[in-house]
Amino acid sequence: MAAARSSMVGPLAGVGAGLRGPHVPDILAERPAIAWFELLTDNHLAAGGGLRRQAEVIAERYPVSLHGVGMSLAGTDPLDRDYLASVRELAERTEARLVSEHLAFTSAGGQHSNDLLPIPWTEEALDHVAGRIDVAQGVLGRQILIENISAYVEFTESSLSETEFLETLCRRTGCALLLDINNVYVNAVNHGYDPSDWLAGVPWCHVREIHVAGHTERDGLLIDTHGGTVCTAVVELLLSVRHLAGACPVLLEWDTNLPPWHVLETEVERLQRVWDRHQPEPRQLRHAS
């Protein structure tokens, strides 16, 4: 039985895996040497019950982070403070190292979408989202990480670039970034620009975590399905920022077409080997600012 690689104290490091319910029995039985697990916040919020216990059992054995979809930080319906309080309680209970959410809205006019929906990059949206992040961080009592989403549309009224928007958000609110490299790639292909150009605008001093995942092509668009291994182009993009990412933890997301645990574990191990092999010399590392 292998021990987890990461220490149970200190920051997250290495390549982790998103925890999915069907894998839990194998993980508990085999105790795989995965650096850390990301828990989907919304699955484990209810106090008591099997799913909460699942989160607690994993958190007793591995370092964990929380990744949510329900805050609607860019939404215009009122923030759900009960929801935020529940996230805080779960984060404390699991001693989550990081708590992250998406730069998206998930409801409007009381209607919920169950999807992460995009916003225009405008000053109005910036002021609005910054205010909500301030409130969210106040209730959570900690910094949150904001993830760039896959967006299949772009708005004509955008007056800022996405990276300018993200940088200003971090500076104003003290939040950090969860950089999803697959989303960068998917958006670049779908909207016809070079993902390296987008990455050149990333404020790396604010990046605290990186996500990678698989995607699918459908009707002429790349869809962020999290349904397979990470493609070569996304791995190459990940490695192109290796020297900028420093010690950022990396996470593999796999949600649809969920394979048996050993397949997902093999993919995490592959990414860990590649990540380790491209470790930059100390002089190449970015300077923290």
Add this chain to the structure above:
Amino acid sequence: MSLAHLQRDFLRAIGDVNTDAGLRGRLRTGSGPDMQQRLGAYRNNLREMRIKVLTAAYPVCATVLGERYWRQILVNSKAITGNSSSPAGCLTSRGT
């Protein structure tokens, strides 16, 4: 138009293929897939989520009818594919 209006129009447009008027001129149309194809990505996500919710809510129906037939019934339903006047609106509505 405000962010709140835009978000309501967006949600309406992905819930019902016939109500995207509020988004016209507000989405960039460059090369590649057109606006309807791009909104279709969200509509498909919504449809799949509704199927998932109904399958979880009615596991006996899904089992008795079989996955293929059950799914076909849902896919053929206007309640799943998007119609704002349909009762399926309640599937994505959280009471206040």
